[in-house]
Amino acid sequence: METKVVSRAFAGSLPIDSVQALASKNLKNILSRYIRPEIEFELINHGIADDVIEKMKIDTQEFFKFPLEEKMAYAQLPNEIEGYGQTLVRSTDQKLDWNDMLCLFPLPVPLRNIRFWPTNPPSFRKTFDKYLTELHKVTIYLIKRIAKNLGIDPKMLQAFLRMEHKL
Incomplete structure (x- = not known):
């Protein structure tokens, strides 16, 4: 299997796996590597066009540049995670390690x-919908490969x- 490790300032090192390499192997031998909650990895050769990914990054970055008042139009509701807000804010007295997020359930x-x-x-x-459509294709492809190998x-x-629904 083709695996590379890249250093990420924010996340340490992530294994990077080629979708084609994963698909060509018998997944019974490698599933335990991925079926653990603490595992994160990055896929390459997944078929999602670079321009789709780049446009999603740009649009997301642009959203976070807007003034707080504009972002608050999409604010999380009390005791909910979906929307714009901060993670794990439990009380107004809590010391915050600030982390803005936009959580969407598509x-x-x-x-x-x-x-x-x-x-x-x-x-x-429109960008998010296009990105989701492409990501859904990759997810379905991987699910089919995992099922076949199992x-x-x-x-x-x-x-x-x-995941039987279609976008």
Whole structure:
């Protein structure tokens, strides 16, 4: 399997795996490497166009540059995680290691809460939807490969993971 390690100032080192390399191997031998909650890795050769990824990065960065008042239009509701806000703020007395976030739950599509999807930059929603469509294709591809290598019907695994919906 093709694996590289890259240093990230914010996250230490992440293994990077090629989707094609993962797909060509018998996943029974390598699944335990990934099925652990503390594991993070980056995929390469996934088929998502660089311009789609770059546009998503740009639109997201632009959103976070807006004044607080504008971002607060998408603020998290009390005791909820979806929307714009900060992670793990439990009380007003808590000392904060500030970390702004925009948490969106895009799937399943009928349950999307568009109220939290920024309209500024104007391209954000369209960009996010395009990125999600491409990411969904990669996810379904990997789920099918995992199912095949485990001898499970891919449709059953997709249904179990509630991924049978289409974008």
